[in-house]
Amino acid sequence: MSPLDEEIRDLMRFAARGSMLPRFRNLADGEVEMKGEDDPVTVVDREVENFLTEALTKLAPGVPVVGEEAAHADKSVLDHLSQQCWIIDPLDGTANFAEGKEPFGIIIALADAGRTVAGWIYDPNRDRLCHARRGEGAFLDGEKIVARSTGQEPPVAAISRIFLDDAERAEVDAKVAPYHSLVDVPRCAAEQYPRLALGENDVSTFKRTLAWDHAAGVLWLNEAGGKAARLDGSEYRVDEHERTGMVGASSPAIWDAFVERMRG
Numbered sequence: 001m002s003p004l005d006e007e008i009r010d011l012m013r014f015a016a017r018g019s020m021l022p023r024f025r026n027l028a029d030g031e032v033e034m035k036g037e038d039d040p041v042t043v044v045d046r047e048v049e050n051f052l053t054e055a056l057t058k059l060a061p062g063v064p065v066v067g068e069e070a071a072h073a074d075k076s077v078l079d080h081l082s083q084q085c086w087i088i089d090p091l092d093g094t095a096n097f098a099e100g101k102e103p104f105g106i107i108i109a110l111a112d113a114g115r116t117v118a119g120w121i122y123d124p125n126r127d128r129l130c131h132a133r134r135g136e137g138a139f140l141d142g143e144k145i146v147a148r149s150t151g152q153e154p155p156v157a158a159i160s161r162i163f164l165d166d167a168e169r170a171e172v173d174a175k176v177a178p179y180h181s182l183v184d185v186p187r188c189a190a191e192q193y194p195r196l197a198l199g200e201n202d203v204s205t206f207k208r209t210l211a212w213d214h215a216a217g218v219l220w221l222n223e224a225g226g227k228a229a230r231l232d233g234s235e236y237r238v239d240e241h242e243r244t245g246m247v248g249a250s251s252p253a254i255w256d257a258f259v260e261r262m263r264g
Helices: 003-023 043-059 068-073 075-082 094-098 166-175 189-197 211-223 252-263
Strands: 032-036 039-042 065-067 085-092 105-112 115-123 128-133 137-140 143-145 156-158 181-183 203-206 227-229 246-249
Touching (some): 003 043, 003 105, 003 128, 043 065, 043 068, 065 068, 065 075, 068 075, 068 085, 075 085, 085 094, 085 189, 085 211, 105 189, 105 211, 115 211, 128 189, 128 211, 137 211, 166 252, 189 203, 189 211, 189 246, 203 252, 211 227, 227 252
Parallel strands (some): 065 085, 156 203
Antiparallel strands (some): 085 105, 105 115, 115 128, 137 143
């Protein structure tokens, strides 16, 4: 593990142990608000984002930080996604956390000119770090890994219906359900990407593809030898924040078969 990986891990661990874990299943009245329908935010989201923003700014002066909560408050923050920037999801899986459920995590990515160049996904409950740098492979707690499928037939598909409209749900029923073993999604990208590489799920779809949720996970899965890409096969870019739709899979072959069926 490089010095930067260790420093990022230590920052995430410190934030989790200082703010996140003490409040897990212990949120006070008024410490959860709704930003929108099915979109909660807690005092932990804001505390962790403020801490990480300050720490990353000290680590790399002049590199802007795009945090989920900062972007919600001021959409102009998203303009930084086209340049070198840090991207933070301070509490991925907020809905789970607010309900006193796992999983949840912290995600940090470093991007440049719209492409992720490094990413870190931290699970505070397991003290697990998934990390990657573009062109250097994917790592789990410092050990290089290679993505593996579940080996099950039919393949295991984790499909969220939460943000789908009626036509999209019907498409899942017709084109996905008959050919896959369907399982629930964890409602946490910090957990879903590891499931795709570590033999628990074979394929998953994502309708919302916000940078703080996906920048690190896409890089990590691709560097592990899996595949995450837009439905047309194009590369995921963090600066395409209005674009939706993506598929992640434990191997390019599984990705290809799934997308071909969806297109048919």
